[in-house]
Amino acid sequence: MLRTAISLVLILFVVVCGSVVSGHFWAGEKEQMPESITVTVSKGMTVAEFGRKYNLGRKELKKIFNLTSRNDLERQVDDFGMSYELLSKKVDGVLAIQAEHASKNWFKIPLKGGLWVIFLSAVFTLLRKGKISARNRKWIYMAAVGIFGILLGSDPSPMGTVKDAIVLLGLKGVVFPPRLIALGIFLLMVVLANKFICSWGCQIGTLQDLVFRLNRDSKDIRTLFGQIKIPFIVSNSSRILFFLLLTFVAFIWATDIVGVIDPFKLFKPQVIGMTGGLFVALLLVLSLFVYRPWCHFFCPFGLVGWLAEKISIFRIKVDYDKCVSCGVCSQACPSTVMDAILKQDRIVPDCFSCGTCMEVCPANAISFEYGKRPRPPVGKFSERVVSNMEQ
Numbered sequence: 385m386l387r388t389a390i391s392l393v394l395i396l397f398v399v400v401c402g403s404v405v406s407g408h409f410w411a412g413e414k415e416q417m418p419e420s421i422t423v424t425v426s427k428g429m430t431v432a433e434f435g436r437k438y439n440l441g442r443k444e445l446k447k448i449f450n451l452t453s454r455n456d457l458e459r460q461v462d463d464f465g466m467s468y469e470l471l472s473k474k475v476d477g478v479l480a481i482q483a484e485h486a487s488k489n490w491f492k493i494p495l496k497g498g499l500w501v502i503f504l505s506a507v508f509t510l511l512r513k514g515k516i517s518a519r520n521r522k523w524i525y526m527a528a529v530g531i532f533g534i535l536l537g538s539d540p541s542p543m544g545t546v547k548d549a550i551v552l553l554g555l556k557g558v559v560f561p562p563r564l565i566a567l568g569i570f571l572l573m574v575v576l577a578n579k580f581i582c583s584w585g586c587q588i589g590t591l592q593d594l595v596f597r598l599n600r601d602s603k604d605i606r607t608l609f610g611q612i613k614i615p616f617i618v619s620n621s622s623r624i625l626f627f628l629l630l631t632f633v634a635f636i637w638a639t640d641i642v643g644v645i646d647p648f649k650l651f652k653p654q655v656i657g658m659t660g661g662l663f664v665a666l667l668l669v670l671s672l673f674v675y676r677p678w679c680h681f682f683c684p685f686g687l688v689g690w691l692a693e694k695i696s697i698f699r700i701k702v703d704y705d706k707c708v709s710c711g712v713c714s715q716a717c718p719s720t721v722m723d724a725i726l727k728q729d730r731i732v733p734d735c736f737s738c739g740t741c742m743e744v745c746p747a748n749a750i751s752f753e754y755g756k757r758p759r760p761p762v763g764k765f766s767e768r769v770v771s772n773m774e775q
Protein backbone atom coordinates (compact mmCIF):
# COMPACT_ATOMS: atom_id res chain seq x y z
CA MET A 385 0.00 0.00 0.00
CA LEU A 386 2.74 2.44 1.03
CA ARG A 387 4.73 1.64 -2.09
CA THR A 388 1.71 2.30 -4.30
CA ALA A 389 0.95 5.59 -2.54
CA ILE A 390 4.58 6.72 -2.84
CA SER A 391 4.63 5.77 -6.54
CA LEU A 392 1.45 7.78 -7.16
CA VAL A 393 2.83 10.84 -5.38
CA LEU A 394 6.12 10.49 -7.26
CA ILE A 395 4.35 10.27 -10.61
CA LEU A 396 2.29 13.36 -9.79
CA PHE A 397 5.38 15.22 -8.68
CA VAL A 398 7.30 14.37 -11.87
CA VAL A 399 4.32 15.26 -14.07
CA VAL A 400 3.72 18.63 -12.40
CA CYS A 401 7.38 19.67 -12.12
CA GLY A 402 8.25 18.41 -15.60
CA SER A 403 5.23 20.19 -17.09
CA VAL A 404 6.12 23.47 -15.38
CA VAL A 405 9.61 23.31 -16.90
CA SER A 406 8.46 22.31 -20.39
CA GLY A 407 5.67 24.93 -20.18
CA HIS A 408 8.37 27.61 -20.06
CA PHE A 409 9.97 26.11 -23.13
CA TRP A 410 6.69 26.30 -25.07
CA ALA A 411 5.85 29.71 -23.61
CA GLY A 412 3.83 32.04 -25.75
CA GLU A 413 0.78 29.85 -26.06
CA LYS A 414 -2.12 31.69 -24.53
CA GLU A 415 -5.52 30.17 -25.03
CA GLN A 416 -8.16 32.74 -24.41
CA MET A 417 -11.48 33.12 -26.09
CA PRO A 418 -11.93 36.82 -26.98
CA GLU A 419 -14.80 38.67 -25.30
CA SER A 420 -17.93 39.10 -27.41
CA ILE A 421 -18.13 42.53 -28.97
CA THR A 422 -20.94 44.68 -30.30
CA VAL A 423 -19.78 46.63 -33.35
CA THR A 424 -20.67 50.22 -33.96
CA VAL A 425 -20.61 51.67 -37.44
CA SER A 426 -20.46 55.43 -38.00
CA LYS A 427 -22.38 57.02 -40.85
CA GLY A 428 -20.70 56.49 -44.21
CA MET A 429 -18.02 54.16 -42.78
CA THR A 430 -16.35 52.07 -45.49
CA VAL A 431 -15.38 48.42 -45.20
CA ALA A 432 -11.69 49.41 -45.14
CA GLU A 433 -12.31 51.83 -42.26
CA PHE A 434 -14.33 49.18 -40.44
CA GLY A 435 -11.39 46.77 -40.85
CA ARG A 436 -8.97 49.29 -39.40
CA LYS A 437 -11.26 49.95 -36.44
CA TYR A 438 -11.53 46.26 -35.50
CA ASN A 439 -8.06 45.12 -36.61
CA LEU A 440 -9.40 42.96 -39.40
CA GLY A 441 -7.27 42.16 -42.44
CA ARG A 442 -8.50 41.79 -46.01
CA LYS A 443 -8.93 38.04 -45.62
CA GLU A 444 -11.19 38.50 -42.60
CA LEU A 445 -13.15 41.32 -44.24
CA LYS A 446 -13.66 39.14 -47.30
CA LYS A 447 -15.18 36.44 -45.09
CA ILE A 448 -17.44 38.85 -43.21
CA PHE A 449 -18.75 40.85 -46.18
CA ASN A 450 -18.33 38.23 -48.94
CA LEU A 451 -16.17 40.72 -50.88
CA THR A 452 -15.61 39.88 -54.51
CA SER A 453 -13.11 42.56 -55.51
CA ARG A 454 -10.66 45.01 -54.03
CA ASN A 455 -13.00 47.87 -54.89
CA ASP A 456 -15.54 46.48 -52.41
CA LEU A 457 -13.26 47.74 -49.63
CA GLU A 458 -14.38 51.25 -50.48
CA ARG A 459 -18.08 50.41 -50.30
CA GLN A 460 -20.00 51.58 -47.28
CA VAL A 461 -20.71 48.98 -44.60
CA ASP A 462 -24.41 49.89 -44.64
CA ASP A 463 -24.59 49.02 -48.34
CA PHE A 464 -24.24 45.34 -47.44
CA GLY A 465 -27.61 45.42 -45.68
CA MET A 466 -26.43 43.45 -42.64
CA SER A 467 -27.98 44.08 -39.24
CA TYR A 468 -25.45 45.19 -36.64
CA GLU A 469 -26.32 42.11 -34.64
CA LEU A 470 -25.35 39.83 -37.51
CA LEU A 471 -22.25 41.90 -38.21
CA SER A 472 -21.17 41.64 -34.55
CA LYS A 473 -21.68 37.88 -34.66
CA LYS A 474 -19.59 37.55 -37.79
CA VAL A 475 -16.78 39.73 -36.40
CA ASP A 476 -16.90 37.73 -33.17
CA GLY A 477 -16.49 34.47 -35.06
CA VAL A 478 -13.61 35.77 -37.14
CA LEU A 479 -11.80 37.14 -34.05
CA ALA A 480 -12.31 33.79 -32.29
CA ILE A 481 -10.70 31.93 -35.20
CA GLN A 482 -7.84 34.46 -35.19
CA ALA A 483 -7.31 33.91 -31.45
CA GLU A 484 -7.40 30.12 -31.92
CA HIS A 485 -4.80 30.36 -34.64
CA ALA A 486 -2.56 32.63 -32.60
CA SER A 487 -2.77 30.41 -29.52
CA LYS A 488 -1.44 27.33 -31.35
CA ASN A 489 2.20 26.45 -31.51
CA TRP A 490 2.56 25.54 -35.17
CA PHE A 491 5.96 23.96 -34.60
CA LYS A 492 4.84 21.73 -31.76
CA ILE A 493 1.63 20.43 -33.34
CA PRO A 494 3.19 18.69 -36.36
CA LEU A 495 6.07 17.53 -34.17
CA LYS A 496 3.65 15.90 -31.76
CA GLY A 497 1.62 14.44 -34.62
CA GLY A 498 4.72 12.91 -36.19
CA LEU A 499 5.90 11.46 -32.88
CA TRP A 500 2.43 10.02 -32.28
CA VAL A 501 2.56 8.21 -35.60
CA ILE A 502 6.04 6.78 -34.92
CA PHE A 503 5.26 5.82 -31.31
CA LEU A 504 1.89 4.25 -32.03
CA SER A 505 3.26 2.33 -35.01
CA ALA A 506 5.94 0.82 -32.76
CA VAL A 507 3.38 -0.16 -30.09
CA PHE A 508 1.06 -1.52 -32.78
CA THR A 509 3.86 -3.79 -34.02
CA LEU A 510 4.55 -5.01 -30.48
CA LEU A 511 0.87 -5.69 -29.83
CA ARG A 512 0.43 -7.55 -33.12
CA LYS A 513 3.39 -9.74 -32.21
CA GLY A 514 1.99 -10.34 -28.73
CA LYS A 515 5.00 -8.66 -27.17
CA ILE A 516 3.21 -6.30 -24.77
CA SER A 517 3.83 -7.64 -21.30
CA ALA A 518 3.01 -6.59 -17.74
CA ARG A 519 6.52 -5.22 -17.50
CA ASN A 520 6.91 -3.23 -20.68
CA ARG A 521 3.29 -1.98 -20.60
CA LYS A 522 4.14 0.29 -17.67
CA TRP A 523 7.25 1.59 -19.44
CA ILE A 524 5.27 2.32 -22.56
CA TYR A 525 2.68 4.24 -20.55
CA MET A 526 5.46 6.16 -18.82
CA ALA A 527 7.02 7.01 -22.17
CA ALA A 528 3.64 8.17 -23.53
CA VAL A 529 2.97 10.36 -20.49
CA GLY A 530 6.52 11.73 -20.64
CA ILE A 531 6.58 12.53 -24.36
CA PHE A 532 2.99 13.51 -25.16
CA GLY A 533 2.14 15.03 -21.79
CA ILE A 534 5.14 16.33 -19.89
CA LEU A 535 7.36 17.26 -22.84
CA LEU A 536 4.78 18.28 -25.41
CA GLY A 537 2.04 19.56 -23.13
CA SER A 538 -1.71 19.43 -22.92
CA ASP A 539 -2.44 20.56 -26.42
CA PRO A 540 -3.27 19.02 -28.81
CA SER A 541 -5.12 16.10 -27.28
CA PRO A 542 -7.77 13.73 -28.60
CA MET A 543 -10.32 15.08 -26.14
CA GLY A 544 -9.62 18.68 -27.10
CA THR A 545 -10.58 18.05 -30.71
CA VAL A 546 -14.16 17.17 -29.74
CA LYS A 547 -14.64 19.34 -26.67
CA ASP A 548 -13.12 22.53 -28.10
CA ALA A 549 -14.97 22.10 -31.39
CA ILE A 550 -18.32 21.91 -29.57
CA VAL A 551 -17.45 24.83 -27.30
CA LEU A 552 -16.24 27.10 -30.13
CA LEU A 553 -19.31 26.30 -32.20
CA GLY A 554 -21.60 26.91 -29.25
CA LEU A 555 -19.92 30.09 -28.08
CA LYS A 556 -18.99 31.75 -31.37
CA GLY A 557 -20.85 29.80 -34.03
CA VAL A 558 -17.66 28.95 -35.95
CA VAL A 559 -15.45 25.93 -36.58
CA PHE A 560 -11.67 25.95 -36.53
CA PRO A 561 -10.72 23.82 -39.57
CA PRO A 562 -7.34 22.51 -38.23
CA ARG A 563 -9.19 21.07 -35.25
CA LEU A 564 -11.58 19.17 -37.48
CA ILE A 565 -8.61 17.81 -39.43
CA ALA A 566 -7.01 16.64 -36.14
CA LEU A 567 -10.30 15.03 -35.07
CA GLY A 568 -10.46 13.22 -38.41
CA ILE A 569 -6.90 11.91 -37.97
CA PHE A 570 -7.60 10.73 -34.40
CA LEU A 571 -10.78 8.98 -35.49
CA LEU A 572 -8.86 7.34 -38.30
CA MET A 573 -6.47 5.96 -35.70
CA VAL A 574 -9.43 4.64 -33.71
CA VAL A 575 -10.82 2.95 -36.79
CA LEU A 576 -7.47 1.56 -37.93
CA ALA A 577 -6.49 0.02 -34.62
CA ASN A 578 -9.14 -0.14 -31.93
CA LYS A 579 -8.90 3.10 -29.98
CA PHE A 580 -5.14 3.17 -30.33
CA ILE A 581 -4.76 6.91 -29.79
CA CYS A 582 -6.62 6.61 -26.46
CA SER A 583 -4.87 3.39 -25.51
CA TRP A 584 -1.29 4.41 -26.03
CA GLY A 585 -1.10 8.05 -27.11
CA CYS A 586 -3.43 10.17 -24.99
CA GLN A 587 -1.65 12.01 -22.18
CA ILE A 588 -4.43 11.61 -19.64
CA GLY A 589 -5.53 8.17 -20.81
CA THR A 590 -2.08 6.66 -20.42
CA LEU A 591 -1.53 8.44 -17.10
CA GLN A 592 -4.72 6.93 -15.66
CA ASP A 593 -3.74 3.52 -17.03
CA LEU A 594 -0.29 3.78 -15.48
CA VAL A 595 -1.81 4.64 -12.10
CA PHE A 596 -4.35 1.80 -12.39
CA ARG A 597 -1.50 -0.70 -12.91
CA LEU A 598 0.14 0.42 -9.66
CA ASN A 599 -2.67 -1.39 -7.87
CA ARG A 600 -2.06 -4.75 -9.61
CA ASP A 601 0.31 -7.63 -8.97
CA SER A 602 3.52 -8.07 -10.95
CA LYS A 603 1.69 -10.19 -13.56
CA ASP A 604 -0.93 -7.45 -13.98
CA ILE A 605 -3.74 -9.92 -13.29
CA ARG A 606 -4.89 -9.40 -9.73
CA THR A 607 -5.60 -6.31 -7.75
CA LEU A 608 -3.55 -5.50 -4.67
CA PHE A 609 -6.07 -3.37 -2.75
CA GLY A 610 -9.33 -3.95 -4.58
CA GLN A 611 -10.53 -2.65 -7.92
CA ILE A 612 -14.09 -2.21 -9.13
CA LYS A 613 -15.43 -2.96 -12.57
CA ILE A 614 -18.22 -0.44 -13.05
CA PRO A 615 -21.12 -1.75 -15.19
CA PHE A 616 -20.85 -0.19 -18.63
CA ILE A 617 -24.45 0.99 -18.57
CA VAL A 618 -23.57 3.22 -15.61
CA SER A 619 -20.33 4.67 -16.99
CA ASN A 620 -21.61 5.14 -20.52
CA SER A 621 -24.83 6.78 -19.35
CA SER A 622 -22.73 9.24 -17.38
CA ARG A 623 -20.56 9.91 -20.44
CA ILE A 624 -23.56 10.47 -22.70
CA LEU A 625 -25.20 12.81 -20.16
CA PHE A 626 -21.98 14.75 -19.76
CA PHE A 627 -21.66 15.09 -23.54
CA LEU A 628 -25.23 16.38 -23.81
CA LEU A 629 -24.70 18.77 -20.91
CA LEU A 630 -21.47 20.09 -22.44
CA THR A 631 -23.22 20.74 -25.74
CA PHE A 632 -26.37 22.20 -24.18
CA VAL A 633 -24.48 24.59 -21.89
CA ALA A 634 -22.14 25.69 -24.70
CA PHE A 635 -25.01 26.48 -27.06
CA ILE A 636 -27.52 27.89 -24.58
CA TRP A 637 -25.35 29.63 -21.98
CA ALA A 638 -22.17 30.05 -24.03
CA THR A 639 -20.10 28.41 -21.29
CA ASP A 640 -17.44 25.70 -21.34
CA ILE A 641 -18.24 23.31 -18.47
CA VAL A 642 -15.12 21.20 -18.99
CA GLY A 643 -12.72 24.15 -18.71
CA VAL A 644 -12.66 24.31 -14.93
CA ILE A 645 -12.09 20.56 -14.42
CA ASP A 646 -10.15 19.78 -17.61
CA PRO A 647 -7.65 17.07 -16.49
CA PHE A 648 -5.38 17.79 -19.46
CA LYS A 649 -4.42 21.02 -17.71
CA LEU A 650 -2.33 18.85 -15.40
CA PHE A 651 0.26 19.19 -18.15
CA LYS A 652 -0.09 22.97 -17.99
CA PRO A 653 -0.14 23.45 -14.20
CA GLN A 654 0.09 27.23 -14.46
CA VAL A 655 -3.56 27.39 -15.55
CA ILE A 656 -5.14 24.47 -13.71
CA GLY A 657 -6.60 26.38 -10.72
CA MET A 658 -7.67 25.03 -7.35
CA THR A 659 -10.84 23.21 -8.49
CA GLY A 660 -9.06 21.68 -11.46
CA GLY A 661 -6.12 20.59 -9.30
CA LEU A 662 -8.39 18.95 -6.74
CA PHE A 663 -10.42 17.26 -9.45
CA VAL A 664 -7.33 15.78 -11.13
CA ALA A 665 -5.94 14.60 -7.79
CA LEU A 666 -9.23 12.84 -7.05
CA LEU A 667 -9.34 11.40 -10.54
CA LEU A 668 -5.88 9.91 -10.18
CA VAL A 669 -6.61 8.42 -6.75
CA LEU A 670 -9.81 6.95 -8.21
CA SER A 671 -7.77 5.56 -11.10
CA LEU A 672 -6.11 3.19 -8.64
CA PHE A 673 -9.46 1.46 -8.16
CA VAL A 674 -11.47 2.14 -11.32
CA TYR A 675 -10.13 1.75 -14.85
CA ARG A 676 -9.70 5.10 -16.62
CA PRO A 677 -12.52 6.96 -14.85
CA TRP A 678 -12.22 10.11 -16.98
CA CYS A 679 -12.36 8.10 -20.23
CA HIS A 680 -15.35 6.02 -19.12
CA PHE A 681 -17.41 8.63 -17.26
CA PHE A 682 -16.73 11.98 -18.91
CA CYS A 683 -14.52 12.17 -21.98
CA PRO A 684 -16.33 13.43 -25.11
CA PHE A 685 -13.71 11.83 -27.34
CA GLY A 686 -14.07 8.63 -25.34
CA LEU A 687 -17.73 8.55 -26.33
CA VAL A 688 -17.13 9.39 -29.99
CA GLY A 689 -14.20 6.95 -30.08
CA TRP A 690 -16.35 4.21 -28.57
CA LEU A 691 -18.82 4.61 -31.45
CA ALA A 692 -16.00 4.69 -34.01
CA GLU A 693 -14.31 1.58 -32.62
CA LYS A 694 -17.35 -0.41 -33.74
CA ILE A 695 -15.83 -0.37 -37.22
CA SER A 696 -12.21 -0.87 -36.18
CA ILE A 697 -10.10 -2.78 -38.66
CA PHE A 698 -7.73 -4.29 -36.09
CA ARG A 699 -9.19 -5.40 -32.77
CA ILE A 700 -8.95 -7.95 -29.99
CA LYS A 701 -10.25 -11.30 -31.28
CA VAL A 702 -10.77 -14.71 -29.70
CA ASP A 703 -10.03 -17.98 -31.47
CA TYR A 704 -12.80 -20.18 -30.07
CA ASP A 705 -11.12 -23.37 -31.32
CA LYS A 706 -8.28 -22.69 -28.91
CA CYS A 707 -10.26 -21.01 -26.09
CA VAL A 708 -10.76 -23.27 -23.06
CA SER A 709 -13.40 -21.03 -21.39
CA CYS A 710 -11.26 -20.56 -18.29
CA GLY A 711 -12.19 -16.87 -17.90
CA VAL A 712 -8.66 -15.76 -17.00
CA CYS A 713 -8.77 -13.04 -19.67
CA SER A 714 -12.03 -11.64 -18.27
CA GLN A 715 -10.58 -11.58 -14.82
CA ALA A 716 -7.40 -9.83 -15.93
CA CYS A 717 -9.15 -7.31 -18.20
CA PRO A 718 -9.34 -3.99 -16.36
CA SER A 719 -12.99 -3.50 -17.33
CA THR A 720 -16.02 -5.57 -18.31
CA VAL A 721 -15.15 -5.48 -22.00
CA MET A 722 -13.39 -8.86 -22.30
CA ASP A 723 -16.44 -10.60 -20.93
CA ALA A 724 -18.56 -8.88 -23.59
CA ILE A 725 -16.05 -9.72 -26.34
CA LEU A 726 -15.85 -13.37 -25.28
CA LYS A 727 -19.59 -13.80 -25.45
CA GLN A 728 -20.08 -11.34 -28.28
CA ASP A 729 -22.65 -9.31 -26.37
CA ARG A 730 -24.71 -6.87 -28.40
CA ILE A 731 -23.15 -3.91 -26.59
CA VAL A 732 -19.39 -4.12 -26.22
CA PRO A 733 -17.78 -1.51 -23.91
CA ASP A 734 -14.58 0.38 -24.78
CA CYS A 735 -11.57 -1.86 -25.38
CA PHE A 736 -8.34 0.07 -24.85
CA SER A 737 -6.20 -2.50 -26.68
CA CYS A 738 -3.98 -2.84 -23.64
CA GLY A 739 -3.09 -6.44 -24.48
CA THR A 740 -3.53 -7.74 -20.92
CA CYS A 741 -5.97 -10.44 -22.07
CA MET A 742 -3.55 -11.58 -24.79
CA GLU A 743 -0.73 -11.94 -22.33
CA VAL A 744 -2.62 -13.94 -19.71
CA CYS A 745 -4.52 -16.34 -21.97
CA PRO A 746 -3.11 -19.83 -21.20
CA ALA A 747 -4.33 -21.19 -24.57
CA ASN A 748 -2.89 -18.38 -26.66
CA ALA A 749 -6.36 -17.86 -28.08
CA ILE A 750 -6.46 -14.05 -28.11
CA SER A 751 -4.84 -11.86 -30.72
CA PHE A 752 -4.96 -8.35 -32.13
CA GLU A 753 -6.20 -9.11 -35.62
CA TYR A 754 -8.03 -7.48 -38.50
CA GLY A 755 -11.58 -8.36 -39.44
CA LYS A 756 -14.82 -9.09 -37.65
CA ARG A 757 -14.94 -10.94 -34.37
CA PRO A 758 -16.28 -14.50 -34.72
CA ARG A 759 -19.31 -15.56 -32.71
CA PRO A 760 -18.68 -18.08 -29.92
CA PRO A 761 -20.03 -21.61 -30.40
CA VAL A 762 -23.47 -22.02 -28.82
CA GLY A 763 -23.26 -22.97 -25.15
CA LYS A 764 -19.54 -22.21 -24.80
CA PHE A 765 -20.15 -19.48 -22.25
CA SER A 766 -23.41 -20.49 -20.69
CA GLU A 767 -22.00 -19.53 -17.30
CA ARG A 768 -20.71 -16.05 -16.65
CA VAL A 769 -16.97 -16.43 -16.90
CA VAL A 770 -16.10 -12.99 -15.72
CA SER A 771 -14.65 -12.98 -12.25
CA ASN A 772 -14.78 -9.91 -10.10
CA MET A 773 -11.48 -8.35 -9.25
CA GLU A 774 -12.22 -8.66 -5.57
CA GLN A 775 -11.83 -12.44 -5.61
Ligand code: SF4
Nearest residue numbers: 582586589679683686
Ligand atom coordinates in the same frame (compact mmCIF):
# COMPACT_ATOMS: atom_id res chain seq x y z
S1 SF4 B 1 -11.12 8.64 -23.71
FE1 SF4 B 1 -9.38 8.78 -22.34
S2 SF4 B 1 -7.73 8.26 -23.64
FE2 SF4 B 1 -9.37 8.83 -25.02
S3 SF4 B 1 -9.14 11.01 -25.38
FE3 SF4 B 1 -10.45 10.79 -23.63
S4 SF4 B 1 -9.06 10.94 -21.88
FE4 SF4 B 1 -7.83 10.49 -23.67
Ligand code: SF4
Nearest residue numbers: 717735736738739741
Ligand atom coordinates in the same frame (compact mmCIF):
# COMPACT_ATOMS: atom_id res chain seq x y z
S1 SF4 C 1 -10.29 -6.73 -23.81
FE1 SF4 C 1 -9.64 -5.79 -21.89
S2 SF4 C 1 -7.64 -6.69 -21.46
FE2 SF4 C 1 -8.09 -7.11 -23.62
S3 SF4 C 1 -7.13 -5.44 -24.71
FE3 SF4 C 1 -9.27 -4.81 -24.37
S4 SF4 C 1 -9.20 -3.66 -22.44
FE4 SF4 C 1 -7.27 -4.79 -22.57
